[in-house]
Amino acid sequence: MEQLIQKLKEEIIEALNLSEMKPADIDEKAPLFVDGLGLDSIDALELTVLLEKKYGLKINTAEEGKKILHSVNSMAEFITANKKS
C-alpha cells in the first residue's frame, strides 16, 4: 500500500502539472479538493482519466467519484480493491 501511495502521488503531480510540489508535500489523508490540495473539477476529470489509463479502472457515477477521489488514500484503497490481477 505504501508503495502504491508513493506512486500515486508521483502520478498525480505529473498529471496535474503540480511541478512545484514533491510527493512528500501531499498528505495522503488530506482532501484533494477545495481544502486540501485545492484541486477543481478539471482536475477531477484528469484523475478519472489517470485511473482508467494507468489502472484500467472506471468511475461510474459522480457520487462514487466523490468518495474515490477524496484523498490519495481513498484512491489507493479503490485501486487495491478493484485492480485486476
Add this chain to the structure above:
Amino acid sequence: MKAYIQSIGAISPQNTFTGEGFLQEVMAYHHADYLKCIEPAYIDFMDPMASRRMSRIVKMGVCAALKCLRDAGIDNPGAIVTGTGLGCIADTEKFLGSLYANEEKLLNPTPFIQSTHNTVAAAIALMLKCKNYNNTFVHRGFSFEDALLDGLMLLQEHSASNVLVGGLDELTDHSYTITSRLGLWKKQSLDNLRLLDYKDDGSLPGEGVAFFLLSESKSEKSLAKINAVSTFYKPDSHAEAERKIQDFVSTHLGDIANVDFVITGMNGDRVADEVYHHLGRTLFSRLPCGYYKHLCGEYDTSSSFALYLASMILKTQQVPVVLKCDDKPVGKMKNILIYNHLRSVNHGIFLVSTC
C-alpha cells in the same frame, strides 16, 4: 476612431518585456530557422498553482496583459479583446496527438479546454475576475487589426472607458514543419539581422505577444495616439495597394508628407516584398522607411509588434538604427504609418501619432 495607448506589455524575440530602454540591446540570432520569444519569469506575475495548466502562449499572453494593466494602473479593464491567427496551437497539437495515440479514447481534458483560440482572453478575465466584454478575433492576417478596430469602436461608442487589446501567436515545431512544406520559409538557416540580404523566396517565421491598454482620454502615461486603422483584402495590383494607402492617408492625415516615418512589413520574401519596393519608388519615395520582421519574425499578428515599435518611437523620439532600411534622415516624430501584409492577402494600415 482615436484612442490613446496608455501602456504596453510585449513579449517577443527581443528584450521587449524586461529589457532596459527601447531596443537598446538587439538580439541577433545566427543560423536561425525561426525566432522564438524571450520568456519572462512567470512566477513574478502568476501563482504557479494558477498557471499550471497554461501552455506557453497562454502564460505569455496572461503575463503580457498583466504587465500592461499594471503599468497603466488598471485593475479591471472595460473590455478584453484579442486577435490571433493560430490561437493556442501547442495545446491543439497535444490534444490531436493524444486523440490519435489513444485511438480517440481516454483523452485528457486540459489540452482540449485550453486549445480554443479565446483561451488567453478568457484566462485574463478569470485571473482578474473581469466579467466585462470579452472577444477574440481569428481572422488570419487581420486578427490583430480587427481586434484593435473592435476596441476602438467600444471606446467610440462609450461602451468602455478603457480596453485591453492584444495580438498573439506562437510557433511550434509541428506548425513550423507544416508551414515549411508550404514553402513559406527560407530553405536555409539565416542571420535575422541580415533578413533582407537573402533575395530568395520565403521568410523567417516568428512569434510574439503584445497587449495595449487603450483609453479614450489622454493621461500623463500616454505613449501614443492611434489615429486610424484600416484593412484591405487581396489588392489586384501594387498600384491598387498604393491607392488604398493614399486614400487612407488623405482621409486621416491629409498630405503624405505629414508622415514622418513608415514601418513596413518587409519580410525578406522576394514576392511579398515587391509591393514595398513599389511603394518605395512611388508613394513613400520621400519618406524614411523601416521594417521590423528581422526582429520578431513573420506571424499572423506581427503588426502588434509594429504598433509596439511605433508607440515607443513616438514616446522616445528615437528610431533605432536597426529598424531603418534606408539612409533618409529622420527628424521629429509626429506621425508614423505602419503598412503590413500577410502573404499578399491581408493588408493592414495604421496611423499612429504623438499624444
